[in-house]
Amino acid sequence: MKKRVWMLALLLTVTVAAAGCSKEDTKDKQTKPTAEETSATEDTENPEAEEGKETEETKEDEKTTAELMAEIDVEKCVTLGEYKGITVEKNIIPVTDEDVEKEIQTALAMYPVEVEGRAAQEGDTVNINYVGKIDGEEFEGGSDQGADLLLGSGRFIEGFEDGLIGASKGETRTLNLTFPEQYNPELAGKDVEFTVTVNAIKEPLKEPTDEWVAANIEGYYTLDEYKAAIRSEQEETNQQTAEEQLRYSAWTQVVDSCTINEYPESLVEMGKKLYEQQAQMYASLAGMELEDYIKSSNITQEEYDANAEEYGKDVAAQALVNQAICNAEGYAIGDEAYKEALNKMVTEYGQTEEELIEAYGQDNVEQSIMMNRVSTLILDNATIVEKQAEPDKTEE
Template identity: 30%
Template sequence: MIVKNVEKKDGNLVTFQVEVDKDEFEQAVGSAYQKNRSKVSVPGFRKGKAPRMVIEGMYGASVFYEDAIEEISPNAFSKGVEENDLNVVGRPNITAADVSDDKALTLAFESALYPEVELGLYKGIEAPREEISITDAQVDEYIDEIRKRNARKLSVDRAAKLGDTVTMDYDGYLDGTRFDGGKAEGAELELGSGQFVPGFEDQLVGMKIGDEKDIDITFPEDYHEGLAGKAVVFKVKIHEITELELPAADDEFAKDVSEFESLEEYRKAIFEQLVDSRKKAVDEDFGYVVMQKAVENMKCDVPTAMIEERMGEMINEYDRNLMSRGMRLEEYMRMSGMDPVAFQNMLKPQAEAQVRTDILLTAVAKAENIEVSDEDVDKAIADIAAAYHATVEQIKEMVPSEAMAEDMKKKKASDLIMSTAVPTAPVTEEAKEEKPAKKSPAKKTAKKADAQSEAAAE
């Protein structure tokens, strides 16, 4: 094989040709004949027994070319990539396949290249970070939720009020005609929970057992197609009204619902739990903003092939998750009112963001000379195997050591970015309105980014 006419183009693309000599192509054609002869019917011969020249005489000399090209093209493409040290991504395209008179083959390939990256500021990024503050009221709210879960339901014979649960029948009409999904019998609804369309629950307040009422509402504009923005009437009949009898918040309650002996100890544990939960959320928000800024500071033209590849991975993951719950992706899209194109468009921004973050972390790992040892990789694989009750060999089949090493480098790069990030006080809406934007910090940041880019280049 001879590689020629290698040309890198705008948009992170490369094209090249590979000439396959006639002997090598003839071998591929012969292999294609062996694979396909059993599928070809030729009068006078048993199926699979017709000589190649007879089949070619009937169907043309090129009858096996397509399969031969399919067989030989991966090696031809790899030859071009290796000889020219190309960092390709995605699936290559065969843009031309020509067979000469002497039966030699010339293949033309086009492929996306891993993009060139110019890092901007990624160390010392400033981002707002909320102070963690948990109040007694929040602890009370948490305890009230636990009390509700342990409450008794009592039937009452009075007008319904917010907080009550009503059992009802309802029947929805659009322009005087019943609409799909608008009818139910014995439905339970907690008034004030916001489970139904806005305006529905409020109109149930004051109704009593046996009452019937027409409830007029208008569906929101963002409701699903067919009812969005439409005015409808629900005919409602109340069958039962219940209220919750909450247990007292005392030491006995604490003993019943926790391992603590007193309400005071239980409140302290809840406080610590809420602080821990809030800290995780704040750290996650802070990390997201920092990483987003680092990505925005990076200059990189991301190939469409990388985004499409990530979208494919996301779609497969969606399908696996849905299958574990007894649903297929096609069914989910139909229920969500989306076709495949709309579903892909929904995933595309997230896929691009993930790809850009991966590119950033890979570039930072390279700029910072981040490495991981074979021992570290082996330990990480062993830890995963232990966590999933699998063997090391099984994990390596799913995640090769090289891929694990790259993921570990990116994790170290992420840790570096976060360890140097600078938390700042959150800017309130009032402060934004009162304080005009300044230009100097932007200039200062730009200079800092330039300096860091130069340092990375060195």
């Protein structure tokens, strides 16, 4: 749970590219690319550019959020609202007997037991040995020993699982099939012969027993022990979820109570870049170019740009509010409380400070700690009203 709270803070972290509401005259300044972008551009334009060469622009871009925030007139950009003394609800979902039963049923499906005296049917798990051949020759990845396969899961190519329905323990079947056209290019569309031997046929127990628990659930020997552990784990999970939602709700309430007088352009641009990075990630997962992904989402380019702008402003607002509260409370990177938080973070992640910075970056670590301090301050001074939420019935 603690690690997830740190990551919640990281999600709210922003890296400032330049100062918008600057104490200096910035009207002629332009937002510069990141150090990585600058380096890539230089290497492209000049193939003989020396590795590690830095320009003055690159050095400027390497400023941390804290350094750049020092150049922003934060109090000019944001008017703080109420961040102490707020009232916020903490909604905890109770664990029901049905919740425990669902998890048990899932475990029963994962650990089926062998049955005797009948043939395999859909929904059974069969343990099989199989050898696949194309033109009489075995091919890489086409054979296995002692593999469990749930009939009806669709894990294997069409015809494989259906071809085992009705098979008995010890029976060997030959399946003449064809790989789909949309498949591994080396196999797509090819005819294949699988020789499959059924070693065992298994099905989930209708009701769990002490013997089943002892045989399949590590660390537990009776059904009552297992049920108690499930309930305890689910209660802890629900408590964690409630805590995270509490932090989010309190933070949102504080941000909404503040007035953003000016949005630093650089912060907005940073937020827009984060938005685009997320969109690019989803597009890549879908195997699409960003432009095609936008179209598939049934929005126009103009709507996408408007969404990115709104997201950018939200990022800017959160960054400004966090910094304004830090200023008001005298919080600073490197103070004693910061050092304590950093040591705690290092311990919880099981990494050295250097490893932590290597993994997440100096700026992210700094801003994560500062945002977590602000979040804790808000909750320590809030009136928290605990309520029991309605059980989640979305999966019924």
